[in-house]
Amino acid sequence: MDLNFGTDAEQYRAEIRRKVEEFLPDDWRGIGALPPDERTAFIDRWRGFLIENNLIAMHWPREYGGAGLSALEQTIVNEEFTRAGIPLLLTDNDASGFQLMANTLLVHGTQEQRRYFMPRILSGEHLWCQGFSEPGSGSDLASVSTSARLENGEWIINGQKIWTSAGHLANWMFVLVRTNPDVPKHRGLTMLLLPMDQPGVTVRPIRQINGNAEFNEVFFDDARTAEENVLGEVDGGWAVAMTILGLERGENATSMLLRFEAEFERFVELVKRLGRQDEPAVRTGVAEMYLKLRKLRGLSLRAMSAFVNGEDLGPDAAPVKLAWSEYWQDLTDLAMDGLGPEAILPTEHRPRGADGPDLPGAPNDSGSWVGTWLNSRAATIYSGTSEIQRNIIGERILKLPK
Amino acid sequence: MDLNFGTDAEQYRAEIRRKVEEFLPDDWRGIGALPPDERTAFIDRWRGFLIENNLIAMHWPREYGGAGLSALEQTIVNEEFTRAGIPLLLTDNDASGFQLMANTLLVHGTQEQRRYFMPRILSGEHLWCQGFSEPGSGSDLASVSTSARLENGEWIINGQKIWTSAGHLANWMFVLVRTNPDVPKHRGLTMLLLPMDQPGVTVRPIRQINGNAEFNEVFFDDARTAEENVLGEVDGGWAVAMTILGLERGENATSMLLRFEAEFERFVELVKRLGRQDEPAVRTGVAEMYLKLRKLRGLSLRAMSAFVNGEDLGPDAAPVKLAWSEYWQDLTDLAMDGLGPEAILPTEHRPRGADGPDLPGAPNDSGSWVGTWLNSRAATIYSGTSEIQRNIIGERILKLPK
Amino acid sequence: MKKGPLVDFSLSVEQQDLARTLEAMLTRLGGLDACRTAVEEDPSAAEPLWNGLAEMGLISLAVDESVGGAGLLPIELCLVHEALGRHLAPVPFLPTLLAARALSRCRPDAVRDELLGQVLDGGLRLAEFVGTDAVSSTVEVGRDVDGRLVASGGVDAVWSAATIDGVLLVADVDGGPRLLHVAVDRERSRPQPQALDVSRLAGRVEFDAAPAHELVPEDGLASLREELRSLGRLLLAAEQLGVASASIDSGAQWARERHQFGRPIGSFQAIKHRLVNAYNDMTSAWTLVYLAAWSLATGARSTADDVEEALVAANDAAMNAAGSALQVHGGIGFTWEHRSHLYLRRARANSQVHGRRSAHLEHIATRVLGQES
């Protein structure tokens, strides 16, 4: 057990921090402080910085155009970018492309697939999305019914997917389909790679309760893809899906933590701005939240430690997800209570993503907190509901029966 | 809706209160304030008072020697006795005899059974206990395996019961046994009435975590009872058991509430004695507990209203049980936190029953709270665990599937 | 001794009729769908509902008989607000009712009498900031050339802002707080889309030298404010019971229908017990709301405290129920098209109106433990 950061790591961190500081303007307060219409231009300049410093695909091996950084270096870079108030993903499709698709190709892809797809992710030519859930298959993923059959060297796909993040912006999709209806449900699935720009594919955005539309329904009506566009084995799609769902490896554990720590500071500022810091129930509530944040810190550091030391976190990733999603809902509930009548007609500022705290540098106002409160409601549902997370811990760690 | 007490009721209450006050000594502070060795003598005098005022079996019909009080009158009497700090049950067997057995005889007993057994309960000749749970059958009561077979006009009983309250003091038991192993499990059960003073019955007390032994294991080794000692139908014991388990009719709803309200006052006294009333987390915790107590009050009044108005509370009894048992555990946890190091070596005063707050008038000391804290741990287990209560509400009120 | 009455929670035949009639009307007029249409497309979709409520004469339940009402009937009003909450009625019924109560408790004059008459007829919709403070209020009151009071400025968080005819508020006049009615030009009011509770069509109402009329409370302004605060809190608490009940019904229905892993999800205890906890919270809050209504009806000294405790319990119950219903629905509950967020927003917005939970807790602590020293 050694809970210090090593000297080498601190040197590397200092180097990254210096580069970032040189790049950023003097009055930089985080991307949330930029007027929304200037953010795209900033992201483009930032992409240039990443390319210049060979940090654009930092976790990919060099042979596919990545930076080949070690787990420790990735962690440090992610932390430093987060600390600077810069999002780690530059487009809405980066999570699916740079992270999920690329990492899965490295596990299950053929050499040809890697050589073909990875450079196109890097260049931005291919923008990926994922097709897993269906209206009838949410927590019970193995029950998907979208079907694919092989005809004349092409897969013909019919059915529907839902909750496809950034599907309206993507031109490729990895999609879990049923290729054999006659075997037990886990064994008849295949992961296909599918070009979206074709008549058989229809994308319909879903408006969420925060007013945004990040997710989509995707309909397949004799959609087609080439026979070789199978990731992994035919009828072996379940294993590939499990790889993808298990890709929460820990490189973001501490950068996510930094976002929550920054948000907690905003929360304390809010409490003080509202003048409620002497109220007994506020003091008690804030102390309880701080304790939860500290526990989240402990769990996040442990997850990061496992990642850096090359261990597989496995089911121990579930307590981290549970901790942050439930902490987040409690914190935003407390912020809403603090806002009182201000929250009824909030400012027009609306945080966009439901994946975590408002952007760094964003105004600390009623719009920010009302939007964040709404967004936080989704956190116990996506990426495996809290109920499923608890089942995972109960069955895989405590060995309780199904 | 009429949430006042009526004038007639208030007159009756005043009359009862006057009689009780006349009986009690001037310095009376509740039975818990008596030295333990004087309590039995007091209970004996109190029994005389009850007999004299025809209140000894107040809910029984007059033809069986009861007072035949209306539901409203029973409620008022129970409240007044409780307010005066006198326990409603005079012996440990009264709950099984005066309440469960007598009320069940009134529903399922034959005229002969009522005429034979009820006077003997009244005189104290028969002291009853119940035999339901078995080591393998707790929440799943229908799976009991203690067996009875008919031989030469007698039932021969073999098996084991557990959690028999006051079984070591009883001389009769109503016992749920399997008389037909070849039908679905709910349909092969019979409720037998069994004399305990016989060689085939062995009673072994179970020491509880509070150091007391109120419960027992009871072993049957060719125990016998006469063929006619069946309550209800042969193989119809499940219906009788359900009647018994449903006998929480509401007459005690408000007297139980009064006990918790008195305990809350003791708790507030304790907080002040410890000088912790200005601590923010104490203020918050006390306010949250008070809110829970108020909710318990609302639920208890509703249960009493249903009883007085002749309605069957049915599954709506479950929220009351859940509310008080979980409130009680939270309150005693808070009291333990307040006690701090005092609780490590508490006074020797140990509250006895796990069925509710310490006796009225008992010393407000560390022994009282440590003992009550331990006792409260059982409240979410006995009389249907919290898990079972929630199933009942979910399935019978919200119509959720099993 | 005869049976009861003694703490009888059952509804009288008249009360049952009232609840049934109102429920039937709300269902006939489209229930939640009407709300959805009013929110998404055309605010006037809520007109039939307002007219239906007006025809039932429900405002009169908050006005004494001496001034043309039916007498203040808190139990009946709670039943009404439970139903309105259940259907998320997108009309400014509660503020109008509270304004009517306020008008009825003011010294009669021509303006008051006309306003009260119109309100009782359902011809006027009012906003009310007497029992609560107006949000972001910037109202300046002066006099026009004829010496008549005129108000300029605006208030935020007005329910159904686009349909409001006037506002009852407290503002400084000649150096002291006065109760005023300010006429509203509907052209200057509109709902704002970022409102927390989109089903309220809440928004900002602005005045520019609008005619204002001073009203004189019979028992003084402070006493009127206190009365309206208790009544407003009680009825909002009752509305929260309706929000909770509809949320639990919605969640339970989905849990019965939705299958995963070959079973209805309601058979999983994680789902079942979550809904049960919400049901228990609602049930206990229900008892506190009606006990508080009884306190108010009988003028009990504990009324303000009883109402405060009922309000906290009802807010908690509504938030728990709406949050649980959303979670039980999973992804579909997070979509704009689904009703889950409408209930969640209503539950939360209602919780914001009458003081913070943290402040209520400290009031309770003070009652139990005494002032913090």
Added chain:
Amino acid sequence: MKKGPLVDFSLSVEQQDLARTLEAMLTRLGGLDACRTAVEEDPSAAEPLWNGLAEMGLISLAVDESVGGAGLLPIELCLVHEALGRHLAPVPFLPTLLAARALSRCRPDAVRDELLGQVLDGGLRLAEFVGTDAVSSTVEVGRDVDGRLVASGGVDAVWSAATIDGVLLVADVDGGPRLLHVAVDRERSRPQPQALDVSRLAGRVEFDAAPAHELVPEDGLASLREELRSLGRLLLAAEQLGVASASIDSGAQWARERHQFGRPIGSFQAIKHRLVNAYNDMTSAWTLVYLAAWSLATGARSTADDVEEALVAANDAAMNAAGSALQVHGGIGFTWEHRSHLYLRRARANSQVHGRRSAHLEHIATRVLGQES
């Protein structure tokens, strides 16, 4: 750049060996059964355990090398206390260890040297009230005819009271607080059966003109008390992790074996998720305890705060785990014979030692929000 080290939570080979050896010894010496025997029948049943710990020389992990120890090793000490908590070891190891630490930080003299030597050899069991206040302390210190210090009175809540050889405590001498060692006559000490934690065999220790010796802390008494408070809290928190872990194991095992309604009860989510919540509490508390141990080991300025937060988290985790295990066991868990209550009592008693949860919360609030004004 090479891999790590960077926040590495994994145990070194030596640490794993230490944990394994200790666990094996505790199991070999009867584990919980030995505790049960010591509690129910004969306190001397715990002797082999004490001797085993002494042979392993574990006290030396709290004593600097300069005075004969192995250097203060908080991580290793946490591992040791996790194991002791898991087995509810009925020996006064922690107070003796803290006393040893205190002795090692005092100015050497003949008495100190002899006491320290004996403690390091395992020949002495001490109670310690330096980092905490003694409970119900009524100690009066005076001088005998030869001018030597003597103490009379007693202290409550001494662990393993019947086996204690001496007490380290702070008492007034000549008008100021001093650190004293008071020799104990074992005949005057006994466990008391109503003790909350029966497995501690806690009781009252009394003195009657017992020889007392003043010890002089090298860096002053206040600084020593603070150091011992942090170390004591940390190790008690580590013990709570062991209590939590054993409780969860016990509950999970029962949930796998016990069948009701034709299924193992662990397949019901009400049971499964309850144990999972306890596991999550324990896991997060585990990380805070070891991070706090690291702070203490490296002398971080945040040590006292880190330790306080770890302690609250570990107390909560132990209470949740022990309470959940009892509930999962149902009736059988409420019996004296079952181990559930031993864990519950230990978890609760440990939570009573180092300040109230409410007070810790207010300290945290002050750190985050500033003093209440």
